[in-house]
Amino acid sequence: MILFIAHSAATLYMTGLIWFVQLVHYPLHGHVGSDAFLEYQAYHVQWTGLAVGPAMLIEAVGALLLVVTTPLNIPSWQLWLGLALVIVIWASTAFLQVPLHNTLQQSFDSVAHKQLVGTNWIRTLAWSARAILILVIQWQLMEKSL
Helix, strand or coil: CHHHHHHHHHHHHHHHHHHHHHHHHHHHHCCCCHHHHHHHHHHHHHHHHHHHHHHHHHHHHHHHHHHHHCCCCCCHHHHHHHHHHHHHHHHHHHHHHHHHHHHHCCCCCHHHHHHHHHHHHHHHHHHHHHHHHHHHHHHHHHHHHC
């Protein structure tokens, strides 16, 4: 149960955070100005890693452990779907967002910025789907305990 609670908390935290990033933070990158952008981007990378790293790790390890242990009579397809969405998120991060951030660490590039905002919808939608899935599982568990 502790595993599921920690996993749920990480997922819901990341879902809220990714919506903020998608709607506010990433779009604002384009308004920083070229003189201050490199310093801004360096701080963004440094502080974002601290804000998302632990939660993403807890979520990923939790998703894997839930599939392996299948606790609490949760249907296994739901756990596998949750893990698949984590894989989508991590793949998008590694192969799309990180390279775009690396480009932006050299200088502001409007094409890279536009791609960053556009491709981040993959993570935004995947985390949203994970949040819905977690809430459905929690509902099912509550119904079973009544």
